[in-house]
Amino acid sequence: MFCLVDAILQAFEAVMVWERVQEKLSILSDAAKYDVSCASSGSNRKNTNKGLGNSSGSGICHTYTEDGRCVSLLKILLTNYCIYDCLYCVSRKSNDIKRAGFTVQEVVDLTIGFYRRNYIEGLFLSSGIFKNPDYTMERLVRVAKKLRTEHRFNGYIHLKTIPGCSEELMKEAALYADRLSVNIELPSEQSLKSLAPEKKRADIIKPMKYLSENIQRFSHERKLIGNAPSFAPAGQSTQMVIGASPENDLQIMSIANALYKTYQLKRVYYSGFVPISNDNRLPKLGTPVPIIRENRLYQADWLLRFYKFSLKEIINEKFPQLDLDIDPKLSWALRNLDQFPVDINKADYEMILRIPGVGVSSALKIVHARKFRTLGWDELKRFGLAYSRAKHFIVCKDLHSMPRDLHEEKLRQAILGQSKYAKSLSPQFSLFA
Amino acid sequence: MTRLVYDGSFEGFLTCVFEIYERRLQLAEIVRATLFQPLLEEEVLRIAAAANKAERVWSGLKRKISRESRNDVFKTFLSELPDMERHLLEFIGNAFQSPESVEKDFSNRATLYVSQTARKVHREKHRMEAFVRFQRTSDDIYYASIEPDFNVLPLIIKHFKDRYADQHWIIYDRKRAYGIRYHHDSGAVEEIQIKFEENLTGTFLPESAVAEEEPHYQQLWQQYFSSVNISPRKNTKLHVRHVPLRYWRYLTEKRNK
Ligand code: SF4
Numbered sequence: 001m002f003c004l005v006d007a008i009l010q011a012f013e014a015v016m017v018w019e020r021v022q023e024k025l026s027i028l029s030d031a032a033k034y035d036v037s038c039a040s041s042g043s044n045r046k047n048t049n050k051g052l053g054n055s056s057g058s059g060i061c062h063t064y065t066e067d068g069r070c071v072s073l074l075k076i077l078l079t080n081y082c083i084y085d086c087l088y089c090v091s092r093k094s095n096d097i098k099r100a101g102f103t104v105q106e107v108v109d110l111t112i113g114f115y116r117r118n119y120i121e122g123l124f125l126s127s128g129i130f131k132n133p134d135y136t137m138e139r140l141v142r143v144a145k146k147l148r149t150e151h152r153f154n155g156y157i158h159l160k161t162i163p164g165c166s167e168e169l170m171k172e173a174a175l176y177a178d179r180l181s182v183n184i185e186l187p188s189e190q191s192l193k194s195l196a197p198e199k200k201r202a203d204i205i206k207p208m209k210y211l212s213e214n215i216q217r218f219s220h221e222r223k224l225i226g227n228a229p230s231f232a233p234a235g236q237s238t239q240m241v242i243g244a245s246p247e248n249d250l251q252i253m254s255i256a257n258a259l260y261k262t263y264q265l266k267r268v269y270y271s272g273f274v275p276i277s278n279d280n281r282l283p284k285l286g287t288p289v290p291i292i293r294e295n296r297l298y299q300a301d302w303l304l305r306f307y308k309f310s311l312k313e314i315i316n317e318k319f320p321q322l323d324l325d326i327d328p329k330l331s332w333a334l335r336n337l338d339q340f341p342v343d344i345n346k347a348d349y350e351m352i353l354r355i356p357g358v359g360v361s362s363a364l365k366i367v368h369a370r371k372f373r374t375l376g377w378d379e380l381k382r383f384g385l386a387y388s389r390a391k392h393f394i395v396c397k398d399l400h401s402m403p404r405d406l407h408e409e410k411l412r413q414a415i416l417g418q419s420k421y422a423k424s425l426s427p428q429f430s431l432f433a
Numbered sequence: 434m435t436r437l438v439y440d441g442s443f444e445g446f447l448t449c450v451f452e453i454y455e456r457r458l459q460l461a462e463i464v465r466a467t468l469f470q471p472l473l474e475e476e477v478l479r480i481a482a483a484a485n486k487a488e489r490v491w492s493g494l495k496r497k498i499s500r501e502s503r504n505d506v507f508k509t510f511l512s513e514l515p516d517m518e519r520h521l522l523e524f525i526g527n528a529f530q531s532p533e534s535v536e537k538d539f540s541n542r543a544t545l546y547v548s549q550t551a552r553k554v555h556r557e558k559h560r561m562e563a564f565v566r567f568q569r570t571s572d573d574i575y576y577a578s579i580e581p582d583f584n585v586l587p588l589i590i591k592h593f594k595d596r597y598a599d600q601h602w603i604i605y606d607r608k609r610a611y612g613i614r615y616h617h618d619s620g621a622v623e624e625i626q627i628k629f630e631e632n633l634t635g636t637f638l639p640e641s642a643v644a645e646e647e648p649h650y651q652q653l654w655q656q657y658f659s660s661v662n663i664s665p666r667k668n669t670k671l672h673v674r675h676v677p678l679r680y681w682r683y684l685t686e687k688r689n690k
Contacts (some may be wrong), residue, residue, distance in 0.1 A: 029660040050598040068671030087581040368537035
C-alpha cells in the first residue's frame with residue numbers, strides 16, 4: 001500500500017519536473033529569440049573516439065521558424081534575470097515579466113536530448129546578468145565544459161560573453177566553445193549611452209580585441225603543432241540592433257566593415273528592432289519591424305564579404321542610406337552604368353559577379369562553359385540567371401545588337417515594374433539572382 | 434533499337450553501359466526492369482549485373498572525369514528519374530569520346546542534365562540530414578522513418594555514422610521499403626528490411642514502443658519551435674519555401690499541427 005502511494009508520488013513528481021523544464025524553456029527561448037545569430041558553421045570538430053556529434057563546414061538548418069528563419073541551434077538564455085536595464089531588451093530589470101533560470105544540468109540534458117534526436121546542431125547559450133558578470137559567465141562556461149568533457153559532445157557550442165567578465169573566464173570559454181560573441185548592441189556610443197546606460201563601448205571592444213588576438217595566436221599555433229588546444233575555432237561574431245536608434249546605414253556598415261577588418265569577425269548580425277515598450281526614447285509599439293532594411297543590410301554585408309565590393313562602392317556620403325526598393329548590387333549597377341554592358345564571353349569573373357541577376361553559381365558556370373564555346377542566350381538561360389534583369393547589362397553571342405536603354409531612371413522603372421521583384425525578403429539569405 | 438533491361442542497381446546500369454560498348458551497339462537504350470514495357474519490333478537484352486564489367490566502366494570514368502563529377506553520375510542515378518539512364522549514357526559516352534574533360538561543358542545537354550539532377554539529389558540528401566527526427570525506442574534505438582523524393586539513403590550514411598557514432602540508430606525509407614542501421618558496438622552500417630505491423634503507417638511510433646522520456650522531448654521541441662517564432666514577422670510563404678509541405682509529416686515540430 002505504502003509502496004503504491006510512493007510510486008504514484010514519484011510518477012507525479014517526474015511529470016512535474018518535465019513541466020517545469022518546459023515552462024522554463026518557453027520563457028528562456030522566447031527571451032533569446034531576438035538574437036538573430038543562428039549560424040553553426042565555420043567549425044570543424046571531428047567525432048573522435050566514438051563520442052557524440054561533430055560540426056563541420058556549413059551547419060545544417062534543421063527547421064525554419066514560421067517567420068522563415070533558420071533553426072540550427074538550441075538558442076536559450078541561462079536566465080532572464082538581469083541587473084541591467086537596457087531599454088531595447090525584454091529582459092531588462094525594470095520590465096515586468098516572468099523570470100526563470102535553468103540549472104547547468106538542465107541545459108546540458110536539453111542539449112544532449114535534442115542533439116541525439118537530430119533536432120539541432122548544437123547550443124547557443126546566452127544569459128541575462130545575475131549577481132555580476134563573472135558569476136554569470138562562470139555558469140555559461142560550466143555548461144560548455146560539462147558537455148565537452150562528461151558527454152564527449154562535439155556538436156557546436158556558441159557562448160555569449162558577458163560584458164565585464166574576467167579574461168580568465170573568457171579564455172576558458174574559448175577552450176570549450178566553437179564561437180564566442182560580444183555584442184556591439186548599438187551602432188554608436190551615444191546610443192549606447194542613452195539606451196544601455198550600464199554598458200560602455202570600451203567594455204565591449206576590449207573583449208573583442210582580446211578574443212581576436214588569441215583566436216589568431218591559437219590558430220597559428222595549431223598550424224605549427226597539430227594538437228595545440230583550440231580557441232574558439234569558429235571565431236567571434238557580434239550583433240547590432242537596427243532601428244532602435246537614429247544611425248543611418250552608412251554608419252552601420254562602416255562599423256561592420258571596421259569590425260571585419262580590425263578584429264577579423266566572422267559575422268556581423270543585424271537585428272531589426274521589434275518594439276517592446278512605450279518608452280519615448282524608442283520607436284513606439286506597433287512600429288513595423290524594419291525587415292526590408294535589415295535584409296538590405298545583410299545583402300550589403302554579403303557584397304562586402306563575398307562579392308569583393310568595397311564599402312565605398314556600396315554606400316558613401318552621397319548615398320548614406322541603402323535603397324529599400326532594390327538590392328544594393330542593382331543599386332550599384334544603376335549608379336555605374338558606364339561599366340556596362342558586360343561581355344559574358346570575355347569579362348573576368350569578378351565583373352560577371354557584379355551583373356545584376358547573376359549569382360555565384362551562374363557566374364561560375366559561365367566562366368567554365370565559355371571555354372568550350374561562345375555563349376549565347378540559350379545557354380545563359382539554362383544556367384539559371386535572371387534574364388529579365390540581366391539582359392539590360394549583358395552582351396553575349398545573341399545579344400550584341402539588342403538596343404538597350406542605359407538610362408538609370410528608366411532602367412530602374414523597367415526592373416521595378418517586373419513582377420515578384422523585391423518581394424523575396426529573406427532575413428538571412430540574400431537573393432540577388 | 435536495342436533495349437537493355439537491368440535490375441535497377443547501379444552495378445546493373447554500369448554493366449549495361451559496358452555491354453553497349455562491348456557489342457558496339459549503335460542505337461541502344463537502357464531501361465530498368467520496373468519501367469520496362471515490351472514493344473514490338475525491337476531487340477531486348479536482359480542484362481545481369483556483373484561486378485567486373487561495372488568496375489571496368491567505373492575505372493574508365495576515373496581516367497576521364499573528376500571524383501566530383503563521378504559523384505554527380507551516381508547522384509543522377511539515385512534520382513530514379515525515368516529518363517536518367519538516357520542522359521547518363523550520353524554523358525558517359527561524351528566523357529569516353531572526348532579527348533578533354535567534358536564535365537564543365539555546361540552548354541552540352543547531357544552535362545547540364547547530370548549537373549542539375551545531381552544538384553537536386555544533393556539537395557534532397559541535405560534535406561534528409563536536416564529533417565530526420567529520431568525517436569528513442571524503449572530498447573534504446575534511435576529510429577527515424579523518411580520518404581525522400583530520391584533514393585538518398587546511400588548518400589547520408591556517412592553523415593549520420595560520423596555524427597551519431599555512440600548511438601544505435603535506424604533510418605528507414607518507407608517508400609522504398611529498406612533502411613540503414615548502425616550499431617555503436619560494431620561501428621558498421623548495414624542495410625535492413627523491417628516488417629511493420631499493418632496499422633503502423635505514419636512517421637511516429639506509438640507511445641508503447643518509445644522510451645519513457647521520448648514524448649517529453651517531443652513536447653519540449655514543439656514548445657521550443659513555437660517559442661522562437663516572432664509573430665510580427667510571420668512569413669508563411671518563406672517558411673514553406675524552406676520547409677516544403679511534403680516534409681511536414683516527418684517533423685516532430687509539426688506533429689499534430
Ligand atoms: S545586459 Fe543583456 S540581458 Fe540584461 S538588459 Fe542588457 S541586453 Fe538585456
